[in-house]
Amino acid sequence: MAFTTSPDKPVPHFDPAGDMGEFTYAVSQMPPGKAYMAAGTTCTWPQFLETWAKVNGVKASYKQVTPEEMIEATPDREAGTEVAAMFSYSSDPGYDGGMNLLSADDLRKAGIDCPLTTWEDWAKKHDWSSVLNK
Numbered sequence: 001m002a003f004t005t006s007p008d009k010p011v012p013h014f015d016p017a018g019d020m021g022e023f024t025y026a027v028s029q030m031p032p033g034k035a036y037m038a039a040g041t042t043c044t045w046p047q048f049l050e051t052w053a054k055v056n057g058v059k060a061s062y063k064q065v066t067p068e069e070m071i072e073a074t075p076d077r078e079a080g081t082e083v084a085a086m087f088s089y090s091s092d093p094g095y096d097g098g099m100n101l102l103s104a105d106d107l108r109k110a111g112i113d114c115p116l117t118t119w120e121d122w123a124k125k126h127d128w129s130s131v132l133n134k
Helices: 016-028 045-056 067-073 077-094 104-109 119-124
Strands: 011-013 041-043
Touching: 011 045, 016 104, 041 045, 041 119, 045 119, 067 077
Parallel strands: none
Antiparallel strands: 011 041
């Protein structure tokens, strides 16, 4: 897997279909005026791939590429430009945009239940054969 994100920058992973309700309900129990990051797992892309490879019993690696390399690898140059910018943003300023965001862990520390799906659990629940059989 190759993106423009630095391999040491953490990125949140979230199951919107499975966890949006839980997270929204938990946030609704907090006082107003806060900003949040919904994530079941926050990890680097190399860690993400390590988990995916373990779940699927395969080898996988991550390579940081330049924006131009990502643009060239995308069939549509305009889309490639947008994708490269999106993944570059995860490195600078960072996925959180440089903001101080509260997480599910912060909600739990405040005594609010906030069960979220981990990346590993999400990966285990899905059929990866269309990716693995290429």
